[in-house]
Amino acid sequence: MPVAVPVHVLVLGGTTEARLLAERLVGDPHVRVTTSLAGRVATPRLPPGEVRVGGFGGPDGLADWIRAQGVDALVDATHPFASTMSRNAVLAAAQVHVPLLALRRPGWVAQDGDRWHSVGSLAEAAHLLPTLGERVFLTTGRMGLAAFADLDALWFLVRSVDAPEPPCPRRMEVLLDRGPFSLQGERELIRRHRPAVLVTKDSGGDATAPKLTAAREARIPVVVVRRPPVPEGVPVAATPDEAVEWVVRKLYAEGPAASG
Numbered sequence: 001m002p003v004a005v006p007v008h009v010l011v012l013g014g015t016t017e018a019r020l021l022a023e024r025l026v027g028d029p030h031v032r033v034t035t036s037l038a039g040r041v042a043t044p045r046l047p048p049g050e051v052r053v054g055g056f057g058g059p060d061g062l063a064d065w066i067r068a069q070g071v072d073a074l075v076d077a078t079h080p081f082a083s084t085m086s087r088n089a090v091l092a093a094a095q096v097h098v099p100l101l102a103l104r105r106p107g108w109v110a111q112d113g114d115r116w117h118s119v120g121s122l123a124e125a126a127h128l129l130p131t132l133g134e135r136v137f138l139t140t141g142r143m144g145l146a147a148f149a150d151l152d153a154l155w156f157l158v159r160s161v162d163a164p165e166p167p168c169p170r171r172m173e174v175l176l177d178r179g180p181f182s183l184q185g186e187r188e189l190i191r192r193h194r195p196a197v198l199v200t201k202d203s204g205g206d207a208t209a210p211k212l213t214a215a216r217e218a219r220i221p222v223v224v225v226r227r228p229p230v231p232e233g234v235p236v237a238a239t240p241d242e243a244v245e246w247v248v249r250k251l252y253a254e255g256p257a258a259s260g
């Protein structure tokens with residue numbers, strides 16, 4: 001049932017899924033969509049609709065923004081590892097009584113032939129690395145390199161969108177690149193740099209999955225950092241389509257005051 005006034009959906013972004021969701025929502029004349037980006041990436045791929053960049057100033061700042069901008073629903077479509085923002089979203093949504101959804105692409109699943117080591121943190125990954133080999137292909141992003149900074153005996157190929165800042169590993173080559181990555185490209189990278197081990201977060205999705213296939217083919221072990229859990233009580237959509245259904249249900253069928 002269409003509503004007279006556009007409903008305002010705030011998408012906490014920084015992921016492909018957030019951009020796809022914004023693309024889906026802007027097509028609906030009854031929806032005003034704003035995507036929020038943290039501002040970490042120098043030249044982000046911008047979604048359609050309104051975009052704001054930079055932190056809100058904690059949960060209270062986010063709650064203020066939601067009130068001031070008349071947001072009717074909040075979708076936390078941040079990266080599965082952006083746990084501070086996800087926690088802030090829960091606190092702010094509860095404060096202003098706005099329904100909250102988490103949009104999370106499913107995690108990766110190991111296949112036959114994979115040699116995965118599941119760890120709970122970057123620190124745990126760093127602890128394990130010296131037992132797995134000397135040459136490391138590190139794809140966990142430029143933030144958090146400090147966890148590997150003391151591993152002087154190891155050599156790192158660090159792939160990130162923007163250049164990492166210190167503290168970083170001493171023996172390191174940086175490859176500035178942004179997914180999606182092709183299987184052919186990942187095979188070539190492994191052939192050229194001969195890493196003994198790959199380190200990744202369990203980011204999920206297709207864009208960066210070919211490295212896992214290439215590692216399996218090359219019989220390289222992969223250290224996979226597990227995701228933090230989605231905050232308790234928050235409903236989860238696995239795809240942008242599911243998130244659109246939730247928005248429609250919350251804002252059209254149940255009305256903007258609906259929560260949960």
Ligand code: NAP
Nearest residue numbers: 013014036037038055056057058078079081082083084085
């Ligand atoms: P985080 O640790 O959970 O958040 C740190 C702070 O950054 C938050 O408290 C918030 O500042 C601000 N922030 C984060 N996401 C924001 C957003 N979408 N809009 C406005 N402010 C945001 O986040 P992070 O891990 O640094 O990730 C930052 C951004 O990069 C996220 O948007 C995430 O989707 C994207 N990203 C992260 C990863 C990853 O591995 N962590 C990978 C790819 C993309 P205030 O408290 O001041 O509001």
